[in-house]
Each structure stands twice: as structure tokens, then as C-alpha cells.
Amino acid sequence: MAELQQALSMVFSWDVLAVILGASLFGLFIGAIPGLTATMGTALLVPVTFFMDPLPAISAIVSATAMAIVAGDIPGALLRIPGTPASAAYTDEAYLMGRQGKVGQALGINLTCSVVGGVIGVIILAFFSPLIAEFALQFTSDEYFWLALLGLSCAVLVSGGDALKGAISMLLGLLISMVGMSSVSGQARFTFGVPDLLGGISILPVLIGLFAVAELMRRIPEVGRISIPRPPPVKKPFAGVGEAMWRYKGGVMRSGFLGTLIGALPGAGADIASWICYALSRKLSRTPEKFGTGHPEGLVAASAANNAALSGAYIPALVFGIPGDTITAIIIGVLMMKGITPGPDVFTNDAALVNAIFIVFLLANLLLLPLGLLAVRGARHILSIPSGVLYPLILLFCIVGAYATNNSMLDVWIMLGLGVLAYFMVENDFPIGPMILAVILGPIIESNFLRSMIKAQGDLLTLFDRPIAATLGCLALLVWAGILLSSVWGMRKARHETSST
Template identity: 75%
Template sequence: MDSFLTAASLVFTWNVMLIILAASVFGLFMGAIPGLTATMATALLVPVTFFMEPLPAIAAIVSATAMAIVAGDLPGALLRMPGTPASAVYTDEAYLMGKQGKIGVALGLNIVCSMIGGIIGVVCLAMLAPLIADFAIKFTSDEYFWLALLGLSCAILVSGGDRLKGAISMLVGLAISMVGMDSVSGQARFTLGNYELLAGISILPVLIGLFAISELIRRMPESKKPHLQVQTRVKRPFAGIGSLLWKYKFGVARSGVLGTLIGALPGAGADIASWVSYAIARKFSRTPEKFGTGHPEGLVSASSANNASLSGAYIPALVFGIPGDAITAIIIGVLMTKGITPGPDVFVSEAPLVNAILLVFILANLLLLPLGFLAIKGARHILSIPSGVLFPLILIFCMVGAFAANNSMFDIWIMLAFGLLGFVMAENDFPVGPLILAVILGPIIESNFMRSIIKANGDLTAFVDRPIAITLAVAAALIWGLIAANGIASGRTKNRLSLNQ
């Protein structure tokens, strides 16, 4: 109770509550515009967080992310254009429900199920994270080395598409993470004689460039198109929701827990949680033939999972300092700029902050109901904002954010360079997630490897002389084997198809 009261005293202040409300409205706006993802909304909030204390900074990102995921359902249901990748899986279901005159029910289900899924995710986070942290205190540099390596391996496995492209993306991220001075010898690496690179490449301009600038470049042709017009008026968005929730109550609970577990996997994210939950709901449904025809069961399961995954991603981020997705990668970057290093010790040294974060999660999810209702009523106005007005404002905001990282014009050029890199990667189907995780985890892998090798006087067997270390090493080896097997199988399939043609 004392811990809860301390956390409540930190959260229930006028400035934190105002930041949560403002960030939620910002996330609502960003998520409702097709193509402006929750990750992009988070990246754009980074400049503002430089002027905040740690808790308000995290509260802003948590609130904006939760609302952006939900707001992404609006253009999906009204225009058949998913606002965020996490909304794509059930876009057809919601849109077809609208064609049947149930657009209010579809959007109401999205909001309520997202709120319930988010609350389930927070409960799982509150229960699992401290237990894992107690276990993680026993970790040495050997275990952290294998754990970070395992995180990179999982990122490739769940990145989707071509595993080879995922591996290439990861290697590019590792190369980026090595720029600057070596943490042990102090030797300059890959700086090309530029003193600006001696401290390495700052993570925040990289994130803004890869997620915000690359998306602006990709969507630049749309700025000349006429803005969208939505004629549909949504009436009674929460009518009949109670009976549907009771009918699919087990699906909501299952998807909430599943979404949390998937979110805890490095590199997975809300979109993968949505797809997996939708597929499982269809597998166990009594009426699988109705999926894809405007059936609410799939919509309920997927929308519960996507918000639950947001909480799940904070489990590895807070306990091990390993980002569960791109958003928690940004969170880790923000915390480190505030002098807080995520890890098991944070549950002791920063216990009030951790409890306050959990409370912010609950408040952000509860705000989904009133703000989601307002979003439904104002959807026509949000979706009609011309891209030619919106995109230049976003670009200016990105430049301010990149400059604010180190008060350096060089970081703006870094941001633009990575924006171009992100655009090229997206156009050629290279996943960005493994690159981001490699930039974050690269220094962790290198520093722990060097620490262990010095401690063991060069004896490599020291990396597997402890039970936890050898377990993590075997898990990493199994994942590498699975990735290799999938690559070989995919190559054989392509060869057969080319021979048949």
C-alpha cells in the first residue's frame, strides 16, 4: 500500500495528468491519419521529452501509443485503410460490419476490447516483471551476453518475410552500433576522421529518421492528392457491446494474455500479436467460415491483443534493458538520457518510478473510453486534414527533435541519412525492427562479451559454465538453427516454383 500511495502521489499531479491527456489527444490524431503509425507518434514526442522529468516523459509516450493503436481503427472501419499496422488484420471485418450498418458496433468493440486487453497486459506486467527481475539479479555478464544475442535472434525470427533480409538488417544495425570509441580500449572506429562520431551515433536521430522521415518520403506523393472525405456518421457506438463482450469473453481474455506474451518477445510488436490472435481465434471458433465477412469475433480477439502487447513489450525493456519493440527502444533511449539504465536493479533503485509507470498504463487505457468516443464522433474532421499541410509540420518537428538530442546540426544530417536508409529498406522489403534492436543491443553484447572474456582470461568456455548461461546459449543456437532451416526450405520452394514455370 505504501508503494502504491507513493506511485499515486507521483502520477496524480496536475502536470502529469495534463501530459497524459495531451499525449492521448496527440496519439489519437496521429493514429487516425492512415500511414502515421504509433511508432512515428512516439518518435515525434521525443523532442518534447527532453524538457520533462522521467515519469512525465514515459507517461507521454505510453498514453500516445495506447491511443494511436486504437485511433488506427477509425480509418480502417470508415475507409478500409488501416491507420496503423496493428489495425490491418481486422480492417476488413470492421469495414464490412460498417457495410452491414454496424459501424458503431465495430468501432465500439475496437475501443472497449483495446481497453480490456490493455488492462490485462498491465496486470501481467505487474505480476511477471518483478518476479523476472528477482531472477535476473543473478545474471552476470555471461548471461547478459547470451540474452542480448537471443533478443537479436528472436527479432530476425519474428520479423516476417525473408529471414536473410532480416539478418542483413541486423548486421547493418550492429555495424552502426560500433561507430565511435571502443568501450574497452578507447580506439576510434568507423569515424572517418569526423570528431562528431567519436561518441557514436545517437539513437534518437536514428529512430526519428527511420520511422518518421522514411514514412514522410514514402508518402510524399500523397501530399498532392485531394484529402479524404468521410460521409458516414457514426451513431450509438457502444450500443449492444455488452452482449458481444459476454459472448466472446474467453476470446478477449485469451487474446489479452497471448498479446502480452507476444509483446514480450523482442521485435514482435502489436501487429504480430494481432495477426497471431486473429489466426488462433479463427482456429478455435465454432464459426470459422464467418471470418472475413464482417464477423465481430476476429475483431474482438485482434483488438484485445494489440494493446496488451504494448504492456508486454515493457517486460524485457524494464527487466533486462532489451527493447520488446521499436516503441520500447525509444523508451530506453529516453530513460538513458535521464540517467536511468533499465535492468533488474531499477525495481529496487527506482521502485516508485516503476509503480508509477504501471499506474500510468492503467490510466492511459481507461482514457480510451471517453477519448475514443470523442474520436469516433470527430473522425470525419480528423481524416479530412490535407497531407500537404500535415507533412511539412511533421518534418519541422522531426528536425527540432533531432537537433535537441545533442544540440548539434550534425544529428539533423544523421536523421535525414537514416530517413533515406529507412525508405530504401521499406521499398525493398527489408525489416527495420532488427536494425533498431541491433543498434540498441550491439553495445550491450560487445561490453558484456569483453567483460566476460577479460574476466575469464580469454577462456571461451567460461560463457557456458553456468546453468543459466548454457540454457540461454542452447536457446540461441536452436533459434539460429530454426532460422537456417526456414531459409533453406524457402530457397528450395523458390527453386521448385522457378523450375515449374
């Protein structure tokens, strides 16, 4: 009880509340602009959090992410342009509802279901994370090695598209993570005689380069456009929402729970959760033929899954220090910059901070309704900002943020170089998710593997001696077998299609 009171006093202080409000408004702005994703908005916030205490820094990212996902629904319903990838699953449903004169109802359903799904995710996060953390206290370097490897493997498997390209992206991330001195042997690697690289590549320019700069490069063709076409006004945002929510209440609850579970899988994220829940809702529906025609049932299910997945992604991040998605990878980087290492010890050493994070989650989700309504009302003005004004300002902010990390121009060049690399990767269908997860998990995998090998005098079979380690090891090997089979099957299929034509 004392820890809960301390957490409440930490959250309900003027500075934390001001950060939550400011970050929420920033998230609404980012999400409402097509192309500016929640991940990009989070990366842009990192330089600001560099000067904050841990709780305000995490509060800023949590609030901005939740708001950006919801605001991404607005251009989808008004213009048929999803604001964020997580909104793509149900953009057609929301837009077609708008064509039927129900755009207010579509946006009202998005807002309300996002709140309900987010609250379900927070409840699961708050109740189950401490229990998993108690279990995780039994882990040694063997278990952490296999768990980190399993998380990285799952990220490759669910990254979408070609599994081989996902594996290549992961290997590039591991290469970046190996720059600098080894944490175990102290050996300098890949520094090329540059003293600034002895400490490794800072996570901040990596994050900004891979997400913000690469996304800006993809948007360069839009700079010549004056603005996005001005959408129609939204009338009666919550008309008929209560009736739709009650009719499809089972879908809301199912997607809330399922979205949280999917979000907890490393590399999955809100976009995969929304697609899966939308597809499942269609399969279980009594009227599947109505999907794709402006039917609210699919909208209800996918919207609830979005914010639930955001909460679920924090379960492996807080308990094991393993990112559930790219946004929690950024959170882990921010915590490490503050001298806090995520893991089961955080629940005992910083219990008040963990409880405060749960309260911030709940508060951010409850703020979705009033601030989301504000975003709906002001959407016409936000969507009319010229891209030629907006994008150069974002690039300037990226450069300042990268430089502020170590007051070094090297970080700026690293940011720009990785931004160019990420741009070409995305253009050639290489996923970025496995790469950033590898940057975070690479040191965890390496250090724990080397510790286990030092203890076992190089005997690899000792990695399977403990029951939990053996289970995780077998799962990791099965996932890699699945990746290899998927790659072989894809190559055989491509060869067959080529020969048939």
C-alpha cells in the same frame, strides 16, 4: 505501501496528468491518420520528452502509443484503410460490419476490447515484472550477453518475410551501434576523423530517421491529394457491444493473456499479436465460415490482443533492458538519455518510478473509452486534413528534434541519411525492426561479451559454464539454426519456382 503512495503522488500531479492528456490527444490524432503509425508518433514525441523528467517522458509515450493503436481502428472501419499496422488484422471485419450498418458497434467493440486487453496486460506486467527482476539479479555478463543475443535473434526470426533480409537489417544496426569509442577498450571506431562521432551516434536522430522520415518519404505520392474521402458519420457507438463482449468473453480473456505473452517476445509487437490471435480465434471458433464477412468474434480477439501486447513488450524492456518492440526501444533510449539504465536494479533503486509507470499504464488504458469516443465523434474532421499541409509540418518537427539533441547539424544529416536508407530498405522488403533493436542491443552484447572474455582469458566455452547462461546460449543457437534453415529453404523454394516456370 510507502512506495505505492509515493508512486500515486508522482502520477497524480498536475504536470504528469497534463502530459498524459496531451499525449493521448496527440496519439488519437496520429492513429486516426492512415499511414502515421504509432511508432512514428512515438518517434515524433521523443524531442519533446528531451526536456521532461523521466516519469512525464515515459507517460507521454505510453499514453500516445495506447491511443494511437486504438485510433488506428477508426479509418479501418470507416474507409478500409488501417491507421496502424496493428489494426490491419481485422480491418476487413470492421469495415464489412460498417457496410451492414454496424460501424458504431464495430468501433465500440474495438474500444472496449482494447481497454480490457490493456488492463489484463498491465496486471500481468505489474505482478510478474518484479518477480522476474528478482530472478535477474543473479545474472552476470554471461547471461546478459546470451539474453541480448537471444532477443536480437528472435527479432530477426519473427520480423516476417525473408530471414536473410532480417539478418542484414540487424547487421546494419550493429554497424551503427559500433560508431564511436568502445565502452571497454576506449578504441575509436568508424569515426572517419569526425570529432562529433567519438561519442557515438545519438539514438534520437536514428529513431526519427528510421521511422518518421522514412514513413514521410513513402507518403510523398499522397501529397498531391487534397484529402482522404470524407467518411460517413458514426451513430450509436456502443450499441450491442455488451452482448458481443459477453458472448465472446473467452476470446477476450484468451487474447489478453496471449497478446501479453507475444508482446514480451523481442521484436514481435502488437501487429503480430493481433494476427496470431485473430487466426487462433478463427481456428477455435464454432463458426469459422463467418470470419471475413463482418463477424465480431475475430474483431473481439484481435482488438484485445493489441493493447495487451503493448504492456507485454515492457516486461523485457524494464527487467532486462531488452526492447520488446520498436516502441520500447524508443522508451529505453529515452530512459538512457535521462540517466536511467533499465534492468533489474531499477526495481530496487527506482521502485517508486516503476510503480508509477504501472499506474500510468492503467490510467492510459482507462482513458481509452472516453477519449476514444471523442476520436470516433471527430474522425470525419481528422481524416479531412490535407496531407500537403500535414506532412511538411511533421518533417519540420523531425529536423528541429534531431538538431536539439546535441545542437549539431551532423545529427540532422544522420537523421536524413538514415531516413533515405530506411525508405529503400522498406521498399525492398527489408524489415526495420531488427535494425533499431540492434542499435539498442549492440552495445549490451559487445560490452558483456568482452567482459566475459576478459574474465575467462578468451575461453569461449566459459559462456556455457553457468546453468542459466547455458540454457540461454542453447536457445540462441537454436534460433540462429532456425534462421539459417529458413533462409536455405526460402532460396531452394525460389530456385524451384524459377526452374518450374
